Amino acid sequence: MKSHGRLTAKPSLRPRELMAEPQVRGVWTARIVTLFPEAFPGILGLSLTGKALAQGLWNLQTIPLREFGVGKHRNVDDTPAGGGAGMVIRADVMDAALRDAKRGGPAGPVLYMSPRGRPLTQSRARALAEGPGVTLICGRFEGVDQRVLDAHDVEEVSIGDYVLTGGEIAAQVLIDATVRLIPRVLGNQDSLAEESFSIGNRGLLEHPQYTKPAQWEGREIPEVLLSGNHAAIAAWREAEAERLTKERRPDLWRAWADAAGKHPGQASDMDPAKDRQLSGASDQSRGHREPEKE
Numbered sequence: 546m547k548s549h550g551r552l553t554a555k556p557s558l559r560p561r562e563l564m565a566e567p568q569v570r571g572v573w574t575a576r577i578v579t580l581f582p583e584a585f586p587g588i589l590g591l592s593l594t595g596k597a598l599a600q601g602l603w604n605l606q607t608i609p610l611r612e613f614g615v616g617k618h619r620n621v622d623d624t625p626a627g628g629g630a631g632m633v634i635r636a637d638v639m640d641a642a643l644r645d646a647k648r649g650g651p652a653g654p655v656l657y658m659s660p661r662g663r664p665l666t667q668s669r670a671r672a673l674a675e676g677p678g679v680t681l682i683c684g685r686f687e688g689v690d691q692r693v694l695d696a697h698d699v700e701e702v703s704i705g706d707y708v709l710t711g712g713e714i715a716a717q718v719l720i721d722a723t724v725r726l727i728p729r730v731l732g733n734q735d736s737l738a739e740e741s742f743s744i745g746n747r748g749l750l751e752h753p754q755y756t757k758p759a760q761w762e763g764r765e766i767p768e769v770l771l772s773g774n775h776a777a778i779a780a781w782r783e784a785e786a787e788r789l790t791k792e793r794r795p796d797l798w799r800a801w802a803d804a805a806g807k808h809p810g811q812a813s814d815m816d817p818a819k820d821r822q823l824s825g826a827s828d829q830s831r832g833h834r835e836p837e838k839e
């Protein structure tokens with residue numbers, strides 16, 4: 546296991562067993578099983594997440610899958626049972642890596658980043674941020690042997706209806722979305738209240754924002770925002786959030802309208818397939834899956 550981000554962390558040539566983890570106890574911890582530990586912390590090492598990592602507000606540990614590979618070449622994969630293209634990560638190799646990850650004690654659910662998973666949502670990020678952390682499996686190739694996913698009670702999570710080369714970028718997306726919700730990570734927690742999908746914003750998309758100059762290339766800031774009338778500004782923002790959500794995400798609009806007991810208007814007579822079309826999402830059941838290859 547390797548730790549990232551601590552100001553005190555130094556590279557070590559000691560055997561794995563003897564490596565002390567310079568991590569802060571009791572802090573939200575992301576453990577990542579990956580063939581590319583050097584991809585971490587990546588973007589997470591910058592800006593607010595990077596500062597929070599250095600301050601010990603969260604822990605990052607990578608578990609390099611290659612170290613658990615078999616044979617002289619430390620193989621981690623083999624051909625798919627039943628034939629077909631590509632390679633599958635072996636159950637025994639992944640099992641050894643997951644057992645190593647669990648040495649540090651249980652830290653939240655084990656999630657496998659995969660286009661086949663349930664979509665990541667803001668409410669999932671919120672729930673994860675409230676827990677002790679997460680163990681993430683980053684896949685490559687055609688996938689991971691199903692038996693090890695079943696044995697470790699692994700849940701698959703997708704960051705969208707498209708196929709990435711591997712799970713590392715997806716893992717960083719999940720960690721970023723989650724870590725920023727941990728208290729003290731964001732400088733201004735107020736900004737969480739009004740952003741898209743937030744409870745304060747009723748699960749809707751956020752209203753448009755403007756700043757100085759008041760006139761830019763013939764374009765003006767909406768007058769109400771310069772009026773100083775806080776009630777009118779709040780009403781304008783609410784109306785804009787509703788307008789944008791209705792236009793761009795009929796699925797969210799309908800959910801909000803149903804919950805609010807409002808007449809969803811246009812959205813009420815839409816079918817889900819049309820919703821997805823309008824919001825730019827694909828229908829997973831019909832979408833074709835491109836082969837994942839190294």
Ligand code: ADE
Nearest residue numbers: 658659660703704709715
């Ligand atoms: N790995 C490859 N594609 C992915 C996706 N869309 N979401 C999560 N993990 C992935």
